[in-house]
Amino acid sequence: MTEQTFPMNAWYAAAWDVELKRALLPRKICGKPVVMYRKRDGSAVALADACWHRLLPLSMGELHEDNVICGYHGLEFDDTGRCVYMPSQDTINPSACVTSYPLVEKHRFIWLWMGDPALADPAKVPDLHWNDDPDWASDGKTIYAKCDYRLVVDNLMDLTHETFVHGSSIGNRAVAEAPFEATHTDTTATITRWMKDITAPPFWAAQLGQAEHVDRWQIINFEAPSTVAIDVGIAPTGTGAPEGDRSQGVNGFVLNTITPETDKTCHYFWAFARNYKLTEQARTHELREGVAGVFREDEIILEAQQEAIDKNPDHVFYNLNIDAGSMWARKLIDRMIDEEQTQKLAAE
Known part of the structure; x- marks a missing residue:
């Protein structure tokens, strides 16, 4: 029996809202072919992409x-x-009918519920409100990643890799050396890291206009099964950011939600939101393209990792201290899967 790697009773992003038009858009979500489109009134529809008659x-x-x-x-x-x-x-x-999937349009994404429709509570759509909040400017893209979606979650929950994978843009030694705090609830996991009085990496120095003597923060918020909103930014040292006053700094949110296509492929939706210089459309474009370049470096790592895992199926992985966030994320995902399987057995 194949191990189940993703829960079905969850909201998954299936497309950006602008992708859906008066045309048929096919996509595979959680192993199931889906076709999406907009009706004449603009509302969105998602059906199983297989005719009842001969499955075309x-x-x-x-x-x-x-x-x-x-x-x-x-x-x-x-x-x-x-x-x-x-x-x-x-x-x-x-x-003669095909499945119609519960759908919610929120935070610029089309969200589908692939499991039991009776459990599809719109209130449980992951919180990515920065993506369409008027106090933030945001834009992003989609990555088709040839890897298990959980590898993307692992990557986002441990940002020490920035030092080594993204050294020319957002990473420096301070990220790998800074202490962090790990906390969790029944559905979330959070990693909080402050780097005080450091030299800012190139990306953030350009945003603030200052490289030396800054305080940097990374607060990684995971919401099971596959949404990660990362609160990031820097402020001049001594202006109160660690105590809660970020007014002298620059603040962004890296928004990520990853949707399994199969056990070894996924749709990775991401955006970068900022709360400064909101009217500068050129900056929005430059930030989107800059982050896209950073994430391309991640994509190369993740696909190489998946290939190595496939070639070494019996390899046992050992966790380091830096893996605390990904360990909790995996536990929460596994808990969702176990609960689904328990419910299925009880219903049989």
Whole structure:
């Protein structure tokens, strides 16, 4: 039996809101092919991407008003997944339907619930409000990563790798040497790291206009199963940032939510939000492209790691102190999976 690596009863980002138009958009989420589109009123729809009749992907068909017409034999399905037309017959088989997935549009993302629809509570959509908060300027991209989504979570929960992977931009020795605090709840894990009176790395020195004598913070907030919002920034040493006054500094949030496609591939949605110089669109573009370059370095590492794991399936991994965040994240993910499996057994 294959080990389950991701919970199904969770909200996963399936697309940026701007990706959905009056056209059929296919994507695989948690191992399931999905087709998404917008209805005439602008609301979004997500259906299983397989016709009830002969399983041809509905995404190979066409959108007609608010319905999808299969490109093989012309069966037509409405936004609930119900077949409303069959060629050459007046009676429609009552079992002719495809799954319609619960969907929420929030924080500039389309979120899908791939598990039990009765449990799909919109209030449980992960909090990434910085992505559309008027007090923040934000933009991002999507990475198609050829690795287990949990490897991305591991990478984000331990930022000491910045020293070695991102030394030319956001990393320096202070990140690897600074102490940190790990805390957690039943659904979240947090790593807090302050680096006081240090030299800022190039990226942050450019944002503040000052490199020497700064206080830097990284507060990593994980929300199970796969959302990580990282509170980052620097301020001149002595201006009160460690005590809570960040007004003299620059503050950003690195927003990440990772959606499993399969056990070894994932859709990695990210954005960088800032609360300074909000009207400078050029800066927003430059920051997005700069962060994209940083994350490309991560992508190379993660895919190489996945390849090595596949070649060494019996390798036992040992954890270091710096792995505290990823260890807690994994525990919370495993707890969600275990609860689902327990519920399934109880229902049988």
